[in-house]
Amino acid sequence: MKTIAIVWDNFGPMHDDRVEAVADLYRGQADVVGIEMYGRSDTYAWDNADANVFRKITLFPQEDYSRNSTVKTMRKLIAACLETGARDIFLCNYERPAVFMTAMALAARGRRVYAMSCSKFDDIERRISKEFAKRLFFLPYKGAISSGTRARDYMRLMGVPRDRIAMEYNTLSIERIRKLAGREPAPGGVPKAERHFTIVARFVEKKNLFMALEAFARFCAASSGTRKLNLCGSGELEAKLRARVEELGLGDRVVFHGFLQSDGVARVLGESLALLLPSVEEQFGNVVIEAQALGLPVILSDNCGARDKLVRSGVNGFVIEPDNPEGLAFFMGLLDRDDELWERMSLAAVQSAPKGDVARFAEAVRELVQ
Numbered sequence: 001m002k003t004i005a006i007v008w009d010n011f012g013p014m015h016d017d018r019v020e021a022v023a024d025l026y027r028g029q030a031d032v033v034g035i036e037m038y039g040r041s042d043t044y045a046w047d048n049a050d051a052n053v054f055r056k057i058t059l060f061p062q063e064d065y066s067r068n069s070t071v072k073t074m075r076k077l078i079a080a081c082l083e084t085g086a087r088d089i090f091l092c093n094y095e096r097p098a099v100f101m102t103a104m105a106l107a108a109r110g111r112r113v114y115a116m117s118c119s120k121f122d123d124i125e126r127r128i129s130k131e132f133a134k135r136l137f138f139l140p141y142k143g144a145i146s147s148g149t150r151a152r153d154y155m156r157l158m159g160v161p162r163d164r165i166a167m168e169y170n171t172l173s174i175e176r177i178r179k180l181a182g183r184e185p186a187p188g189g190v191p192k193a194e195r196h197f198t199i200v201a202r203f204v205e206k207k208n209l210f211m212a213l214e215a216f217a218r219f220c221a222a223s224s225g226t227r228k229l230n231l232c233g234s235g236e237l238e239a240k241l242r243a244r245v246e247e248l249g250l251g252d253r254v255v256f257h258g259f260l261q262s263d264g265v266a267r268v269l270g271e272s273l274a275l276l277l278p279s280v281e282e283q284f285g286n287v288v289i290e291a292q293a294l295g296l297p298v299i300l301s302d303n304c305g306a307r308d309k310l311v312r313s314g315v316n317g318f319v320i321e322p323d324n325p326e327g328l329a330f331f332m333g334l335l336d337r338d339d340e341l342w343e344r345m346s347l348a349a350v351q352s353a354p355k356g357d358v359a360r361f362a363e364a365v366r367e368l369v370q
Contacts, residue, residue, distance in 0.1 A: 003031045004369060005086035007077070009065050009093060010041040011048060011056070013262045014286055017173040021358035022365050023054040033057065033084045037073060040064040043202075045234075047261055057084075073098040078105050088369040090145065092116045094137050103140035112142045114368055118170050118284040118305055120150040121157065135159040145169045145364045147284050148308030166364035168309065170284040174357045177293040180263045181270035186295030186346040192339060195273035196228040196255075197332060200265055200290075203235030206281040208301070208322050210244060215278070215328035217248040222333055226253070229276075230268055234259040269294045273342070274335050277304055280322045289356035292316070297345040299331050309355055316348035 004022065008015050011034060023032040032054045039048060039061035059076045060068060077098065081089050089106055093099045094115045103113045115138060121131075135158050138144075143164035146152045155165050183189040197216065201207040209231070216229045231241070231254060238256070245254045257268060265287070269275065275291035277300040288298050288306035298317035300307055313319040318331040335342050 001029070001031055002088070003033060003084050003086040004088045004090075004365065005033045005035055005081055005084050006090045006365075007035045007037070007081070007092065009037045010039070010044075011036040012041065012044060012046040013176070014172050017176060017358045018171060018361045019056075020053040021171075021173070021362040025359075025362040025366060031055070031084075033086060035059070035077070035080055035084075037077060038064045038068070045259055070096075070098045070101075074101045074105075077102045081106055081111070082109065086111065088112050088114070090114045090116055090365070094141075095134070100137050100140075107140040112369070113140050115141045115144040115155075115160070116146075116169050117144065117155070118147040118151045119154055120148075120283060120305055121154045122150065122303065123281055123283055131157060143368045145361070145368070148305045150308055151283070151305055164368070166367040168356070168360040168364060170286055170289070170306070171356055171358045171361040172286060172289045172293070174289075174293045174353050177262075177266050177290050180266035181294055182267065183270040183294070185293065185350050187343040188295075190271045192273065192342060195271060196230055197274055197276055198230040198232065198268055198272040198296075199276045200232040200260075200269070200287040201277070201279070202233050203231075203237040203241060205237070206279055207233075208278045208280045209237065209241055211322065211325050212276055212278050212328065213241070213244055213248060213250065213254070215325035215332065216254070217250060218325060218329035219332045219336070220250065220253055222329070223336060225336060227273065227336060229254045230257060230272065231255065232257045232260050232265060232268055265290060266294070269296060272296055274299055274317075274332070276328070276332075277301065277306075278320065278322055278328060279303055282306075289353070292349040292353040292356060295346040295350045297335060297342065297349055299328060299335075306356075310352055312348075312352075316345050316352050 019034040034056045037059050039058050042064040106113050138158045144155050144160045145166050146155050147168050147170040274297045282304040284305035301322040302319050311317045320327045
């Protein structure tokens with residue numbers, strides 16, 4: 001029986017979803033192993049659950065990426081991959097030296113390694129000379145799993161042949177999200193009049209939350225209703241965001257929920273009218289999948305990778321520019337006032353949800369390793 005190994009720096013619920021989907025697909029045909037380098041994330045405070053469907057290996061249970069050396073990580077990761085006996089190995093964070101050297105070492109030993117990434121050319125300001133130099137990082141890889149057309153095209157720029165790029169990388173278990181929410185997806189479940197707008201994001205600059213607050217203030221000024229805005233997250237800007245809420249006179253309309261685990265996010269989304277994601281930089285935006293699983297229209301910026309495959313403006317959501325609070329407020333107002341529009345978009349969101357399901361990730365793995 002062949003072995004497939006899938007490696008991330010730290011496993012959160014989304015990673016468990018993906019490896020479980022691959023294990024289900026290959027049940028009785030292959031041993032699927034999940035390898036996490038660190039027992040803690042240096043970015044997210046998510047719970048690290050035990051694996052039930054697949055074998056999971058943690059290299060440094062008490063550490064995160066910021067506390068480890070490149071050489072130490074590389075040596076342990078190479079050893080773990082070889083010990084599994086895996087011929088096919090999927091790696092994330094291709095740009096990290098430890099991952100690159102691991103990929104080189106495994107390829108030299110006859111293993112087939114694949115990159116996993118959702119980076120896009122338009123994520124940041126780029127220099128062409130530097131981008132072509134980065135192609136060296138992809139030399140060990142036999143293929144890649146990517147997300148959306150822009151991320152796929154960036155992989156092509158990095159030298160990965162188009163026929164060796166499988167889709168989709170960013171995926172979640174739709175079934176798990178709906179179970180956690182404990183509610184029927186919209187337009188069923190909570191009545192529309194009782195629903196509110198929701199943002200799920202880290203409180204950092206690239207999430208563009210101050211623009212979202214300005215847009216929400218414009219919405220409130222033009223509306224006679226009392227809909228609130230849920231802010232689910234935490235981060236360095238929390239104090240400034242709270243101060244801005246008070247300056248805008250939104251103290252009784254904005255609810256700070258703090259960082260929520262997957263079950264908390266699902267419950268809040270299950271009571272929401274729409275998801276807002278106005279980021280100035282967003283490789284993908286996994287929360288869009290969670291929102292669509294629960295029937296929510298999404299208003300997101302065109303910078304978000306999720307809009308490539310998941311969002312059709314005017315069908316299951318709206319696409320805006322990240323510097324356009326007037327546009328965001330306008331679309332919020334449309335969904336607030338027009339019951340028929342919201343119901344139609346909610347039904348379209350439910351129909352779109354399978355595009356982000358983990359079955360797509362498992363299919364991508366099979367496409368590359370067969």
